[in-house]
Amino acid sequence: PVHLVWLRHDLRVYDNQALYTACSAAAHDKGIVLALFIATPQSWNAHQMAPLRQDLLRRRVQAMQTELAALNIPLLAVEGSDYASCEPLIAALLPLGVKALYAQVEYELREQRRDQQVSILLAQQGVAAHWFDRLCIMPPGSIRTQQGEIYKVFTPFKRNWLQRLASDGIQCYPKPALQPEHSLLLPALPPMQAPDQSSGHWPVSEAEILTRMRNFCQQRVSAYQQERDFPAIAGTSQLSPYLAIGGVSAQQCVARLQLEANEAMWQEKSGAAVWLSELIWRDFYKHILVAFPHLIKHRAFQAETDLIRWPNEQARFAAWCRGETGYPIVDAAMRQLNQTGWMHNRLRMITASFLVKDLHIDWRWGEQYFMSKLLDGDFAANNGGWQWAASTGTDAAPYFRIFNPVTQSERFDPNGDFIRQFVPELSAKTGKDLHWPHRLVTPKGYVKPIVDHNEARKQTLALFAAVKGK
Numbered sequence: 004p005v006h007l008v009w010l011r012h013d014l015r016v017y018d019n020q021a022l023y024t025a026c027s028a029a030a031h032d033k034g035i036v037l038a039l040f041i042a043t044p045q046s047w048n049a050h051q052m053a054p055l056r057q058d059l060l061r062r063r064v065q066a067m068q069t070e071l072a073a074l075n076i077p078l079l080a081v082e083g084s085d086y087a088s089c090e091p092l093i094a095a096l097l098p099l100g101v102k103a104l105y106a107q108v109e110y111e112l113r114e115q116r117r118d119q120q121v122s123i124l125l126a127q128q129g130v131a132a133h134w135f136d137r138l139c140i141m142p143p144g145s146i147r148t149q150q151g152e153i154y155k156v157f158t159p160f161k162r163n164w165l166q167r168l169a170s171d172g173i174q175c176y177p178k179p180a181l182q183p184e185h186s187l188l189l190p191a192l193p194p195m196q197a198p199d200q201s202s203g204h205w206p207v208s209e210a211e212i213l214t215r216m217r218n219f220c221q222q223r224v225s226a227y228q229q230e231r232d233f234p235a236i237a238g239t240s241q242l243s244p245y246l247a248i249g250g251v252s253a254q255q256c257v258a259r260l261q262l263e264a265n266e267a268m269w270q271e272k273s274g275a276a277v278w279l280s281e282l283i284w285r286d287f288y289k290h291i292l293v294a295f296p297h298l299i300k301h302r303a304f305q306a307e308t309d310l311i312r313w314p315n316e317q318a319r320f321a322a323w324c325r326g327e328t329g330y331p332i333v334d335a336a337m338r339q340l341n342q343t344g345w346m347h348n349r350l351r352m353i354t355a356s357f358l359v360k361d362l363h364i365d366w367r368w369g370e371q372y373f374m375s376k377l378l379d380g381d382f383a384a385n386n387g388g389w390q391w392a393a394s395t396g397t398d399a400a401p402y403f404r405i406f407n408p409v410t411q412s413e414r415f416d417p418n419g420d421f422i423r424q425f426v427p428e429l430s431a432k433t434g435k436d437l438h439w440p441h442r443l444v445t446p447k448g449y450v451k452p453i454v455d456h457n458e459a460r461k462q463t464l465a466l467f468a469a470v471k472g473k
């Protein structure tokens with residue numbers, strides 16, 4: 004019998020429950036484990052998945068083929084088109100003698116529809132299906148108030164989450180054992196297209212990903228609290244692209260953190276505790292998404308904010324996308340995103356707030372643009388981040404709290420090193436002149452500010468007040 008592991012966003016050998024369970028089952032019935040990945044570029048593009056992120060996925064799949072081959076597990080990487088192409092491709096494998104399929108669930112709507120189609124096929128053909136829910140550290144729905152409700156606010160969610168961690172601990176699955184040699188003849192399906200290597204500066208072997216994670220937990224996490232807000236410093240783990248494709252699991256991060264910094268992890272405000280908190284945010288937004296699926300349909304969590312009439316000026320949006328707003332920190336951040344596919348968290352907050360509350364553009368425009376560029380694009384985290392910044396979400400910043408991009412810049416890029424790196428037009432500027440270069444005359448080659456922050460702020464308050472009835 005063949006045990007088929009359908010890999011999607013769990014592209015790792017260690018701590019892969021689907022893979023591990025399939026190997027255990029194969030050990031019992033002397034079966035063969037076959038892994039499968041289906042590239043679905045049409046659906047990825049429909050979700051605005053960034054080309055860089057698609058490249059990272061394909062490169063990681065190739066690396067995993069080698070890693071699994073060392074365990075005698077073939078990984079069949081197939082080129083599909085959209086999600087509807089998955090069902091016939093899986094159907095084509097069933098005659099190999101597939102006894103069961105193993106996969107990790109996904110929470111978004113179209114992904115669920117894809118999996119339902121496949122489940123129906125498997126049921127019709129008498130093939131067992133095993134779905135595992137390990138995208139979050141604590142499964143969605145498992146952290147609830149005393150009244151059994153879902154938390155809509157982060158702090159009590161986190162308190163409950165930490166209690167759960169203290170009582171249940173964390174479980175990771177080991178690397179599966181070497182499988183016996185096999186002589187499986189695979190059907191000729193269209194092979195996955197080769198990656199274009201655009202994400203090439205991000206290593207993709209599991210060993211390198213795990214080393215990055217371990218090094219961060221060993222050497223840098225203790226300074227995380229002090230350094231994490233400064234984009235000129237590499238003070239964060241930069242693991243998000245890997246967490247997004249499952250090259251490493253969040254469970255592995257917590258297990259390693261516990262090993263390296265167990266005591267600090269429980270001390271509020273220590274680097275380890277604050278980093279753990281970020282991983283809890285990751286869980287939080289996924290739990291919210293599962294509990295309130297209307298978020299997937301581009302609705303605001305706070306329904307009344309959907310009534311705001313955003314002016315949505317195209318030219319302003321285009322200037323923001325290009326990093327030509329005349330606000331140096333915003334421009335540097337947007338250029339970092341455009342050039343590298345990654346953006347520091349502090350800058351994501353600043354640029355998101357700027358788009359909505361200074362340029363008065365619907366947060367969904369920005370959410371979509373981020374998705375189309377981010378290497379770590381993740382629906383729940385991106386949607387949660389945007390709704391937080393736009394003050395439309397669950398645990399949102401109150402709408403009257405509006406970032407001042409110039410003071411944010413002075414505070415979080417005090418020497419201007421980050422700005423100078425991405426805005427060469429300002430390389431000769433220092434001090435206050437760098438954060439606001441328009442005091443006397445805008446330097447040659449740099450853009451004049453496209454809005455006045457104080458004016459824009461007043462308009463934002465009016466836009467919100469109109470729908471909040473205040």
Ligand code: FAD
Nearest residue numbers: 239240241242243281285348351379380381384385388389
């Ligand atoms: P670290 O600081 O090392 O944190 C470790 C991990 O915790 C991250 O890799 C990430 O998986 C998780 N995490 C950290 N902060 C958050 C958060 N606020 N919400 C949810 N998870 C978090 N993160 C994404 O992974 N994908 C996105 O598409 C995304 N879009 C965002 C959009 C906006 C407007 C904002 C404000 C934030 C967004 N974030 C997103 C969250 C955060 O900015 C990134 O996770 C972080 O910058 C990644 O860098 P890192 O791996 O060095 O993070």
